[in-house]
Amino acid sequence: MIAPSRYFPLAIWAARDVLGHSGRSILLFASLASLIFLTATVLLFSQALDVTWTRLMDQAPDLVLRRIDAGGWAPLPAEEAVACAKTIPGVLDPTPRLWGVVAGPEGPLTVVASTAVVPEDVLDGIKPPSAGQAVVGRGVAHVVSGNRLNLEGQNPITVTIIDTFRAHTGLATHDLVWITSDDARRLLGLAPDQSSDLAIHLFRREEEKVIQAELAAAFPWPVRITDRSTSALRQHTRAVRTGGIALVAAIPALLALLLIIASTILNSTGRQAHWGLLKSMGWTTGEIVRLQVAKAVFLGIPAVILGLAAACAAVFYPPAAGITALWITGGQHLPALTLNRTGAILTMLEIIAIVILPYLAAVFLTSVRGAAGDPWTMLQGDPWN
Numbered sequence: 001m002i003a004p005s006r007y008f009p010l011a012i013w014a015a016r017d018v019l020g021h022s023g024r025s026i027l028l029f030a031s032l033a034s035l036i037f038l039t040a041t042v043l044l045f046s047q048a049l050d051v052t053w054t055r056l057m058d059q060a061p062d063l064v065l066r067r068i069d070a071g072g073w074a075p076l077p078a079e080e081a082v083a084c085a086k087t088i089p090g091v092l093d094p095t096p097r098l099w100g101v102v103a104g105p106e107g108p109l110t111v112v113a114s115t116a117v118v119p120e121d122v123l124d125g126i127k128p129p130s131a132g133q134a135v136v137g138r139g140v141a142h143v144v145s146g147n148r149l150n151l152e153g154q155n156p157i158t159v160t161i162i163d164t165f166r167a168h169t170g171l172a173t174h175d176l177v178w179i180t181s182d183d184a185r186r187l188l189g190l191a192p193d194q195s196s197d198l199a200i201h202l203f204r205r206e207e208e209k210v211i212q213a214e215l216a217a218a219f220p221w222p223v224r225i226t227d228r229s230t231s232a233l234r235q236h237t238r239a240v241r242t243g244g245i246a247l248v249a250a251i252p253a254l255l256a257l258l259l260i261i262a263s264t265i266l267n268s269t270g271r272q273a274h275w276g277l278l279k280s281m282g283w284t285t286g287e288i289v290r291l292q293v294a295k296a297v298f299l300g301i302p303a304v305i306l307g308l309a310a311a312c313a314a315v316f317y318p319p320a321a322g323i324t325a326l327w328i329t330g331g332q333h334l335p336a337l338t339l340n341r342t343g344a345i346l347t348m349l350e351i352i353a354i355v356i357l358p359y360l361a362a363v364f365l366t367s368v369r370g371a372a373g374d375p376w377t378m379l380q381g382d383p384w385n
Helices: 008-020 023-059 078-086 167-173 179-187 212-217 228-248 251-270 270-280 285-316 319-330 340-372 375-379
Strands: 062-071 073-074 091-097 099-104 107-112 133-136 148-151 157-164 176-179 196-202 225-226
Touching: 008 023, 008 196, 008 285, 023 228, 023 285, 023 340, 062 078, 062 212, 078 196, 078 340, 099 148, 099 179, 107 179, 157 179, 212 225, 225 228, 270 285, 270 340, 285 319, 285 340
Parallel strands: 107 176, 133 157
Antiparallel strands: 062 073, 062 196, 062 225, 091 196, 099 107, 133 176, 148 157
16 A cells, blocks of 8 residues: 655645646636636536426326317316226326416416416415415516516406415416416316316326327327326427527537647646756656646645536526526526436536546656657657657
């Protein structure tokens, strides 16, 4: 086992060398930290968006059934649909839902009246609205002056905002409006016995694919069935695509890495005489290489810590998270994302592969090539012959 004290003098020398070239060190540190911040922000946002959607989808129904006709979607006879669904073994608690898309003050809004449309933790103990009242997402609250909200549908209505969904539910409730069933039916033009779709839970969740044909055959009219796995895959693809597009947009920042590597190579070339002097004093090639790697580590570790800390704040700290979401998604405000341990580890590995390893490899390879020559030749300033 190698004693740690063997490397302590080398570490002191490396730290002194870094401080002795403070201007160059600060510039290199700022470049690395900025590059890590930009790259980590994109990767963390993509991973967190995927994790948050997955957690929400875990609470979604296994199947969603909609009636269709020649014009597309059609209202669903609620009681008849429930009776038909219950004839299929394995179907649990088929629930008619009321929801739809209507025009709001500054664009389309999603109106819901059935709590089955929204996962339970999104409601978070909020008091249900009464007739003429609404609970809205934060994106809706920001565009409404006062507490009166005008909704344009089959029959326009005006409701009073009594509460706002919690910030941590922003991914699911940003443009959501929760109103009573009577108000929703009037707004959407539905009869008292009609619903928008049917949410179905299964006794065995893994049967969501095989049961669909049997379930569709149980209804007297054409239906379209969407399973939870397909919806989850769609959201996963969306999260990956969002992160990929943003990472491509950050290519100019990644090109900065090439400039850092080029600077490292030029710095190594200009240090040949100094390295030749060290070798003539008894230093080995390995010791010179370790010195250069130690200097890179002294700069790299603080840069990684600062860059990742700033990226985490940009993605998860509420005031900054909204700005980051607008930057990456191009218009959507998606606050309060969450990240699990697997996502955090994967992001760290990606940062290491994209930024840290190429930088350290450049330092190592140029140091090996520059320090492997004859000391006298290096002192003459022509190390490549």
